[in-house]
Amino acid sequence: MRWLFRSSAAAVLVVALVVAVHFPYATDSEPSREEVRRTIAFYNQAYAAPQAGKDEDIYVKTAEEAAKGIRVKEDLQDFIRLHGLQNKKALDVGAGQGYLQDVVDDYTALDISPTAKRFYHKPFVLGSATAMPFPDNQFDVVWSIWVLEHIPNPEQALREMRRVVKNGGMLYLFPAWSAATWAGDGYPARPYSDFPLPGKLVRASIPIRSSLPFLGMYTIPVRLMRLAAYEAAWPTRLRYRRLTPNFERYWMPDSDAVSSIDRYEGQLWFASRGDECLNCRSAWNSAFDRVRDARLMIRVHKD
Numbered sequence: 174m175r176w177l178f179r180s181s182a183a184a185v186l187v188v189a190l191v192v193a194v195h196f197p198y199a200t201d202s203e204p205s206r207e208e209v210r211r212t213i214a215f216y217n218q219a220y221a222a223p224q225a226g227k228d229e230d231i232y233v234k235t236a237e238e239a240a241k242g243i244r245v246k247e248d249l250q251d252f253i254r255l256h257g258l259q260n261k262k263a264l265d266v267g268a269g270q271g272y273l274q275d276v277v278d279d280y281t282a283l284d285i286s287p288t289a290k291r292f293y294h295k296p297f298v299l300g301s302a303t304a305m306p307f308p309d310n311q312f313d314v315v316w317s318i319w320v321l322e323h324i325p326n327p328e329q330a331l332r333e334m335r336r337v338v339k340n341g342g343m344l345y346l347f348p349a350w351s352a353a354t355w356a357g358d359g360y361p362a363r364p365y366s367d368f369p370l371p372g373k374l375v376r377a378s379i380p381i382r383s384s385l386p387f388l389g390m391y392t393i394p395v396r397l398m399r400l401a402a403y404e405a406a407w408p409t410r411l412r413y414r415r416l417t418p419n420f421e422r423y424w425m426p427d428s429d430a431v432s433s434i435d436r437y438e439g440q441l442w443f444a445s446r447g448d449e450c451l452n453c454r455s456a457w458n459s460a461f462d463r464v465r466d467a468r469l470m471i472r473v474h475k476d
Contacts, residue, residue: 342473
């Protein structure tokens, strides 16, 4: 009996430790000038025209292949048709290579990289997602695909999206939720021989750390804590984990990610501002959900 008690206590301690390590402690702070400089330099290079005789850079090719593989354009088109947005005014935040510019006629692209402009035959605006050069209530629909995780202060980007969309307008958000902490060093994409012993142990641990039992061990308790905060005070702050991006070598998707955000955290953030998530269950039920739909489809209510 004593052995069982000790084993249970040890298990509780392990779970508590895992939860403490994975709790999203970070909230927005102003990025340093060096962070901004490195970010802009990386995306300038990523979207720059290829040198003569060379194909597009791996960053552009990877993004386009991934978008085609999971039917990003087709899903967005379905969303546009479902909500009668074909003839409405749209903004694409972090528009990159312009893959979605013909989804609607009245389209505006926003991107931080001036070299991305070469991809566009529709209006392109150079600017940051966290300080958009648009007046309030300008757009009927705003979408952002695989962008939020690359913004050092993502809550400010969400505020800006709400600001520029009209009351009753739509947000379609599809970040890479819960970006992996190991992507910056490309652990899954590199052989064991690339790493010293500590790195080999990290690489060997990835299948366990990616498994549903391990994810559930900390995800559900963290979500319940965030739900309690949501119930206690509105509006909530957006909490996330900061990541160390790799701007030197693009090993794999999200090697350049700077923020790891749980989709549930995004759901609570909008709900606490009175917005309506069109593809979410209740806050309580969603706390126990495995994410099956990575999108957040939000109708904004400003009144």
